[in-house]
Amino acid sequence: MPELPEVEIVKKSLKKNVKDKKILDVIVTNRNLRFKVDKDFEKILKNRKIQNVNRYAKNIIVELNGNIYVIIHLGMTGTFHLIRNNILKNTNLSFYQSKDLPIKHNHIVLIFKKFNVIYNDPRRFGFFKLLKDKESFKLYLKNIGYEPLDKNFNLKYLKKSILFRKKCIKSILLDQKIISGIGNIYANEILFHSGLNPRKKGLKLKDFELKYLYKYSKLVLKKAILKGGSSIRDFRNTEGAKGSFQDNFKVYDKDNHNCPNKKCNYKIKKINISNRSTFYCENCQK
Numbered sequence: 001m002p003e004l005p006e007v008e009i010v011k012k013s014l015k016k017n018v019k020d021k022k023i024l025d026v027i028v029t030n031r032n033l034r035f036k037v038d039k040d041f042e043k044i045l046k047n048r049k050i051q052n053v054n055r056y057a058k059n060i061i062v063e064l065n066g067n068i069y070v071i072i073h074l075g076m077t078g079t080f081h082l083i084r085n086n087i088l089k090n091t092n093l094s095f096y097q098s099k100d101l102p103i104k105h106n107h108i109v110l111i112f113k114k115f116n117v118i119y120n121d122p123r124r125f126g127f128f129k130l131l132k133d134k135e136s137f138k139l140y141l142k143n144i145g146y147e148p149l150d151k152n153f154n155l156k157y158l159k160k161s162i163l164f165r166k167k168c169i170k171s172i173l174l175d176q177k178i179i180s181g182i183g184n185i186y187a188n189e190i191l192f193h194s195g196l197n198p199r200k201k202g203l204k205l206k207d208f209e210l211k212y213l214y215k216y217s218k219l220v221l222k223k224a225i226l227k228g229g230s231s232i233r234d235f236r237n238t239e240g241a242k243g244s245f246q247d248n249f250k251v252y253d254k255d256n257h258n259c260p261n262k263k264c265n266y267k268i269k270k271i272n273i274s275n276r277s278t279f280y281c282e283n284c285q286k
Helices: 004-018 041-045 134-142 155-162 169-174 184-194 207-226
Strands: 025-028 050-056 059-064 068-073 079-083 106-111 116-120 127-131 269-273 276-280
Touching: 004 050, 004 059, 004 079, 004 116, 004 207, 025 041, 041 068, 041 127, 068 134, 127 134, 155 169, 155 207, 169 184, 169 276, 184 207, 184 276
Parallel strands: none
Antiparallel strands: 025 106, 050 059, 059 068, 068 127, 079 116, 106 116, 269 276
16 A cells, blocks of 8 residues: 555655546446445546646645645555546556556546546555545544654653553554554664654553654655655556665565664564554564
8 A cells, every 4th residue: 555655756746637627528437336326526636737746745735726635645556647648658647556447447537638546456446535624624634643753743642642551563554544654664664763663552652662753754654755755566657667665665465684884683573463464574563
């Protein structure tokens, strides 16, 4: 699943292409995504101008004139493709690069003057949520925890969110209502850099451990964005370049590899937490 850094790359690609453009028409061929597409989706979006494209956590936020918002989540396999003159060539705006664009998985088409934007999603875990006023938009964001790159994400918030919880720290990082934007890849990497055992309970964390968690939650995500995200499949950005943060993985998907800490002679272990593969060094992460 695309996490915060990958969704940021998608957001930038979309914004570059559709900001200040007018949607001439909308075609919905399948309303049955994770949440059913609003029955008025086409009528409301048609002839509206896209004023901005932003991101919060794993959500892409499309702002249109008239205080209309569309919240887009890519789920597991959602991708955007930009088609000019009916030619598909280096058009993927999204996390996963696909050589072909299977028509049966094209669910939503936004038609602009010189191009179309197609949303393709084989597994249909993504969604397009239509919010018809600013209050609905604010309410939607209230149900999401602060992301590590938010100015409100600080040590005070982290302490308040973690220190009373009996859940293990790995599960806390994956809970989008507590801390948003972090998925399995970056949770593993953040915990390694922080020196925290993923099974450690939130209420057991000491002040210095919280400071490390705060620091590396920000640093790891920022570095991943600078590297263009993690290409664990065949991700390419709109310029055709792959993300490269996977070259910086310390523990993710490295079970039975030597610990990257040169002073450590342990192997990376793989366990299961909250039905997610978890990788860590039992010597370096206490």
